[in-house]
Amino acid sequence: MIGWLIFFFGIFLAMLGYASYRSYRKDRTSDEFIFAGSNIGTILGFLTFSAALFSAFTFMGMPDFFRTHGVGAWIFLALSDALMVFFLIWFGYALRKRATIKGYKGIAGLVKSCYENSFAGYLVFASAFLFLIPYVAIQIRGISIFLDAAFPDMLPYWSWSALLVFIMLIYSEIGGLKAIVYSDAIQGVIMLAVIWIIGLTCLKMAGGLEEGIAQVAASNKELLSLPGPKGLFSSPFLIASAIAIILIPVSQPQFTTRLVVMKSLKSVHRMAYSVGIFAILVILPTAFIGLYGAIQYPDASTADFLSQALLFDQAVPVAALAVVGLFAACLSTTNAQIFALGTELRSLLGGSDKSNMTVTKISILVFSMIVLVFSTYMSDELVLLARVSFAGTSMIAPLVLGAVIFSKPPKALIGISAVALVFFILSIVGVVPDRYFDLPLDFVMYLILFVFTSVIMIAHSKTQKQENEA
Amino acid sequence: MKYKSWNLLVLLVIILTIVSYLFLFNEEKIDPSLGSVPFIFWTGFIVTVVLVFATFLGSKLFPFEDPKKP
Secondary structure (H helix, E strand, O other), X not given: OHHHHHHHHHHHHHHHXXXXXXXXXXXXXXXXXXXXXXXXXHHHHHHHHHHHHOOHHHHHHHHHHHHHHOOHHHHHHHHXXXXXXXXXXXXXXXXXXXXHHHOOOOHHHHHHHHHOOHHHHHHHHHHHXXXXXXXXXHHHHHHHHHHHHHOOOOOOHHHHHHHHHHHHHHHHHHHHHHHHHHHHHHHHHHHHHHHHHHHHHHHHHOOOHHHHHHHHHHHOHHHHXXXXXXXXXXXXXXXXXXXXXHOHHHHOHHHHHHHHHEOOHHXXXXXXXXXXXXXXXXXXXXXXXXXXXXXXXXXXXXXXHHHHHHHHOOOHHHHHHHHHHXXXXXXXXXXXXXXXXXXXXXXXXXXXXXHHHHHHHHHHHHHHHHHHHHHOXXXXXXXXXXXXXXXXXXXXXXXXXXXXXXXXXXXXXXHHHHHHHHHHHHHHOOOOOOEEOOEEHHHHHHHHHHHHHHHHHHHHHHHHHHHHHO | OHHHHHHHXXXXXXXXXXXHHHHHOOEOOOOOOEOOXXXXXXXXXXXXXXXXXXXXXXXXXXXXXXXXXX
């Protein structure tokens, strides 16, 4: 096992090293470092978007979700992702249009400039910081749980996280966004290949699809329908999840930046449906792994199930490849998010190009350290924590959509987003309830935000029309 | 023509989404299964594939030019 691990890790690290080397230029500007020359084509674009989107939470969380909550996990993630890629067709266009008119240094900077209000920019940054840090920490936590369970006495628990952050820092600080895009492409391909090898092996070990489903039907029939054995997948939960996931490209800066830096709108559109196909291809094998887990390890803990299904039940080379694949999945999401936080901070700064570049690099280092510390305090509920992160960032979606749609957006959207964000945070810390009328808070908030945002936007566009006619 | 096709596609996607969440994905529903695959999974899978295909169509029918010319 160790021999295979060294072999695959060696190849993986050599590819990352080559990506950093290819991306490094001594005399580059901070724009080249942050935006990779704004020249990302379809294939690299779709791989970097997919790798940033599908992470340790997909690789580890989704099999566990299928195992414990059943088939509704497909609607929860795959269907929501399909809706999100359709939304990208219009949103990619609208964002690029606004970015062309106003200039783009980051979504926080764009919002600040559109509203001519610094608070609006800081609100976007605060939302990204508050919800991406835990999300990144989840990824690191996920890989650490897995590696610690797989190799109990090999390294202290925290050192797996530290190793991951260290590798990420090296290549992102050397190569900037270009290195991250190249490494995402490598990681995306590895992740897809590994998850299919493991998925098919698990399906075979479950006795095939028909036999596997028959066994689940006999042992826990509720896994085969909504809302699942624990009642998680109710309609309000699934609808709120779909909205949170559709709004990921609006409210999570690592995705908005990727849409802007792509070569053309055509590339964005091709990337959108390619990500949709990738989503189906990545999530389907996690259902097979979950099916196997429901039969073989129905009552095991998350860590035990994952280490058994992904590692100990696999052939040695596949298990070694799984470790590298998981590491790659985790790395690609982590680097995208931490780098995005650096980009967003820079977009709010004045100052010279050189000083901004220094601040960005230092901030990436600081954010990494915060994430590292935070990852030791996270719980093991990977998917549910990721969902809280999606929902949390989506609270500022009215603010970003206003900036993208209107040349002079209505300032009321700043207030509504700020109130929504604060209220959502209060519910997380337990100050206000997280259920109203037996519905989850995020579902209720989406309803309220939809009504208020629509009214404000319709009224504003009428006012603007009248002003233009006058 | 492109505007009409794009608007029609958006309308169809919205209708498909509403119908799926409100009427298709009902609780406790396992049958009719497709082979051995339970109802929620195969219908969810088909709706997902249709939406991704709609995204492909959308990329062809989208009526506006790239605002960010090189």
